[in-house]
Amino acid sequence: MLTTRRTLALVAPAATVLLALTACGGGSDPLEEDTGGAEPTGGSDTIVVGSQAYYSNEIIAEIYAQALEADGFTVERNFSIGQRDAYMPALESGEVQLFPEYTGNLLQFFDPETTATSPDDVYTALAEALPDGLTVLDQSPATDQDSYNVTAQFAEDNDLTSIGDLAGLDDLVVGGPAELEQRPYGPQGLKDVYGVDVSFEATGDTTVQDLVAGSVNVANVFSADPRIQTEDLVTLEDPESLFLASNVVPLVSEDVADQVADVINPVSAALTPEGLVDLNVQSTEEQRSSEDIAADWLAENDLG
Amino acid sequence: MNLFADAVAWIFSPDRATGSLPLSEAIGTHLAFTAVSVLIAALVAVPAGWLIGHTGRGREVAVALSGAARAVPSFGLVLLLVLVFGVTHKVAASTTAFVLLAIPPILAGAYAGVEAVERRVVDGARSVGMTSGQVLRKVEVPLGLPLLIGGLRSATLQVVATVTLAGYVGSWGLGFYIVQGIQLRDFSQILGAALVIVVLAVLLDLLFALAERAVVPRGVSAGRTQEDAPVRRRRRRATAPSPT
Numbered sequence: 001m002l003t004t005r006r007t008l009a010l011v012a013p014a015a016t017v018l019l020a021l022t023a024c025g026g027g028s029d030p031l032e033e034d035t036g037g038a039e040p041t042g043g044s045d046t047i048v049v050g051s052q053a054y055y056s057n058e059i060i061a062e063i064y065a066q067a068l069e070a071d072g073f074t075v076e077r078n079f080s081i082g083q084r085d086a087y088m089p090a091l092e093s094g095e096v097q098l099f100p101e102y103t104g105n106l107l108q109f110f111d112p113e114t115t116a117t118s119p120d121d122v123y124t125a126l127a128e129a130l131p132d133g134l135t136v137l138d139q140s141p142a143t144d145q146d147s148y149n150v151t152a153q154f155a156e157d158n159d160l161t162s163i164g165d166l167a168g169l170d171d172l173v174v175g176g177p178a179e180l181e182q183r184p185y186g187p188q189g190l191k192d193v194y195g196v197d198v199s200f201e202a203t204g205d206t207t208v209q210d211l212v213a214g215s216v217n218v219a220n221v222f223s224a225d226p227r228i229q230t231e232d233l234v235t236l237e238d239p240e241s242l243f244l245a246s247n248v249v250p251l252v253s254e255d256v257a258d259q260v261a262d263v264i265n266p267v268s269a270a271l272t273p274e275g276l277v278d279l280n281v282q283s284t285e286e287q288r289s290s291e292d293i294a295a296d297w298l299a300e301n302d303l304g
Numbered sequence: 305m306n307l308f309a310d311a312v313a314w315i316f317s318p319d320r321a322t323g324s325l326p327l328s329e330a331i332g333t334h335l336a337f338t339a340v341s342v343l344i345a346a347l348v349a350v351p352a353g354w355l356i357g358h359t360g361r362g363r364e365v366a367v368a369l370s371g372a373a374r375a376v377p378s379f380g381l382v383l384l385l386v387l388v389f390g391v392t393h394k395v396a397a398s399t400t401a402f403v404l405l406a407i408p409p410i411l412a413g414a415y416a417g418v419e420a421v422e423r424r425v426v427d428g429a430r431s432v433g434m435t436s437g438q439v440l441r442k443v444e445v446p447l448g449l450p451l452l453i454g455g456l457r458s459a460t461l462q463v464v465a466t467v468t469l470a471g472y473v474g475s476w477g478l479g480f481y482i483v484q485g486i487q488l489r490d491f492s493q494i495l496g497a498a499l500v501i502v503v504l505a506v507l508l509d510l511l512f513a514l515a516e517r518a519v520v521p522r523g524v525s526a527g528r529t530q531e532d533a534p535v536r537r538r539r540r541r542a543t544a545p546s547p548t
Binding site for chain 2: 177179181182205209215
């Protein structure tokens with residue numbers, strides 16, 4: 001190692017990389033953090049609620065927060081923490097105690113090799129895959145999961161209702177985030193499960209725009225995306241469960257799970273798939289704040 | 305296994321020749337984005353820089369503009385331009401962002417090179433009857449070349465690193481592997497792609513370092529210290545006939 005380092009030290013950038021590497025060598029996951037020692041920041045009646053940097057997730061987190069406040073808890077909001085890599089260490093250390101999550105994507109995070117795809121299988125597998133100290137409450141019927149979508153025009157022209165109807169169409173281009181290429185439900189899954197041949201195009205944050213502009217024919221969009229309504233897209237049915245079911249589920253620290261279950265479980269039960277799209281539309285189309293959306297939703301459902 | 309070894313294994317894996325984006329193609333698009341962006345930026349910034357350096361006018365504007373341009377967050381710029389140009393023009397949008405990023409260092413190199421030419425040399429050129437255009441072409445530009453190439457060098461390095469962002473908007477360049485790897489938590493892929501970018505950057509930097517050295521003899525006295533000036537002059541008389 002020393003001689004390698006000496007040789008490489010001649011080239012400054014490479015040396016920097018190498019030093020960074022030796023510093024984090026050993027563990028398989030360099031982002032892994034030491035989770036021991038950190039204490040929950042809140043007192044016994046203070047619940048720290050977190051959310052992803054995703055407006056829809058923040059609305060659900062705000063609903064949790066307001067429901068808890070209505071029940072007499074003190075709530076500390078720690079919203080927009082980013083993606084799973086960023087917030088999971090905070091949950092594992094107890095800094096954040098309650099977090100709206102999605103069963104399938106969360107299961108994939110802890111168990112990338114999972115074969116479960118139906119909602120109940122995923123929920124059961126998830127309960128086993130979670131690290132010590134974390135648990136999930138009841139899952140909600142609301143889903144926010146990957147789905148394949150086409151424009152209404154394209155669906156009509158080719159008589160499409162289910163993913164399988166794509167089989168036999170030529171020159172299909174599927175667009176989605178870069179990682180879709182490697183996901184089990186990506187191009188390979190489409191071929192194996194439905195016999196659909198597609199080429200892949202990474203479209204990042206502009207997947208829906210690319211679909212509407214015609215640079216891709218099929219787009220991987222989250223099922224609760226309001227643009228499925230507003231851009232007149234057709235979500236193709238998935239009878240073979242190619243996609244991992246991803247229901248909204250509260251991820252919670254074990255030590256406060258019993259305290260909050262009575263408040264949060266009725267919220268999960270009341271949140272429907274259509275209800276979730278509705279909440280999202282209020283945010284993206286009407287530009288309402290998550291506080292107002294959450295307050296109205298709780299009042300409508302007699303949960304506030 | 306060591307992460308570094310995994311990353312190197314990722315680079316040389318036979319899987320890199322297949323898939324939706326083979327590694328060779330990714331390196332190709334990465335370099336193409338870099339070359340085209342720097343070239344367009346040079347076409348704009350070099351003449352402008354020479355003019356500013358030659359006339360001495362517009363210098364404050366150029367300094368302020370290039371200073372401000374350096375503060376523009378490139379990631380935001382790429383996404384903004386994609387939305388402004390429309391998703392069917394992603395290549396043009398990303399290239400524009402990289403061009404804007406490359407302009408300030410090239411502009412600075414071009415006008416600083418011309419400005420750095422000693423006034424006595426310029427006066428000398430005028431006194432032997434050169435027109436303003438000849439002074440620029442035959443004196444200021446050749447003597448300013450090392451600084452201009454220095455500007456191109458830093459622009460190229462900046463762009464070759466930033467082209468990584470193209471991976472966020474399409475299946476292009478080495479950034480694609482990094483963007484994909486982050487979501488898949490595939491650290492050998494992230495590091496492997498990053499190492500290839502580092503190698504490209506180091507190679508390009510070496511190329512420019514050689515180019516900078518190659519043009520120095522023409523710029524004899526520009527930027528030389530008093531002690532090594534006579535040595536230079538003697539050697540020049542013996543070998544090279546004239547700077548033009």
